Amino acid sequence: MSIRTNYEKWYEGEDYYWGTEPGGFLDELIKLCPYTPGKSVLDIGCGEGKDAVYMAEKGYSVTAFDLTENGVKKTLKLAESSGVEVEAYVDDINDFAMDKQFDIVYSTGTVQYLFEENKKEFFRKLEEITKPDGIVYINVFVEKSFLELPPDWDIEEKMWKSGELFTYFADWKFERIDEVIFEDNSGGIPHYHCMDTIICRKVKA
Numbered sequence: 768m769s770i771r772t773n774y775e776k777w778y779e780g781e782d783y784y785w786g787t788e789p790g791g792f793l794d795e796l797i798k799l800c801p802y803t804p805g806k807s808v809l810d811i812g813c814g815e816g817k818d819a820v821y822m823a824e825k826g827y828s829v830t831a832f833d834l835t836e837n838g839v840k841k842t843l844k845l846a847e848s849s850g851v852e853v854e855a856y857v858d859d860i861n862d863f864a865m866d867k868q869f870d871i872v873y874s875t876g877t878v879q880y881l882f883e884e885n886k887k888e889f890f891r892k893l894e895e896i897t898k899p900d901g902i903v904y905i906n907v908f909v910e911k912s913f914l915e916l917p918p919d920w921d922i923e924e925k926m927w928k929s930g931e932l933f934t935y936f937a938d939w940k941f942e943r944i945d946e947v948i949f950e951d952n953s954g955g956i957p958h959y960h961c962m963d964t965i966i967c968r969k970v971k972a
């Protein structure tokens with residue numbers, strides 16, 4: 768079977784490649800969009816589910832997808848062992864279909880897998896599936912001429928231009944944007960990444 772992302776292999780086995788500790792950014796999102804009954808979350812590129820499960824534990828109704836079958840299986844397993852429900856399934860960020868709206872939509876480490884020709888439509892869809900006053904969080908690796916490509920760069924993964932992410936949200940209220948360079952040791956070889964992050968709110972005009 769040909770695979771489109773190395774994560775299909777990296778997620779094999781019992782261990783959690785990314786661990787099970789949720790991303791620190793989630794508490795920031797919860798502050799900006801506190802839980803009340805019925806609030807919903809979409810996790811795009813959920814990996815093995817650590818963030819989706821955390822949000823379900825906080826009470827949100829969580830939908831999550833990833834391209835990998837192994838990631839989705841482990842998301843469902845982690846949800847079950849944590850005593851929460853997550854609606855998780857296999858889908859592709861390039862052409863996913865969604866007919867409902869969410870209070871919080873986030874995607875971490877995954878929009879690099881959007882093909883260039885699908886970017887515009889992806890962000891149009893994102894606007895459509897975010898509720899008024901809802902929050903979107905996205906981060907993406909960006910290229911810098913002084914940084915080398917990371918050694919564990921994936922099949923189909925594409926660096927973005929610095930600042931490009933922010934241009935898709937010109938009509939949103941920026942809650943936080945930043946660009947950070949940090950050291951990483953994934954794959955056993957120390958290297959650097961540059962990451963752009965946006966947290967923004969869909970404000971009705």
Ligand SMILES: C[S@@+](CC[C@H](N)C(=O)[O-])C[C@H]1O[C@@H](n2cnc3c(N)ncnc32)[C@H](O)[C@@H]1O
Nearest residue numbers: 772774785812813814834859860875876877880
């Ligand atoms: C850096 S990992 C981040 C996973 C997760 N968000 C986390 O923080 O643990 C990138 C994820 O993107 C997924 N992915 C790769 N290509 C994809 C695609 N075309 N559509 C959806 N997910 C994809 C991979 O399987 C992987 O789980």
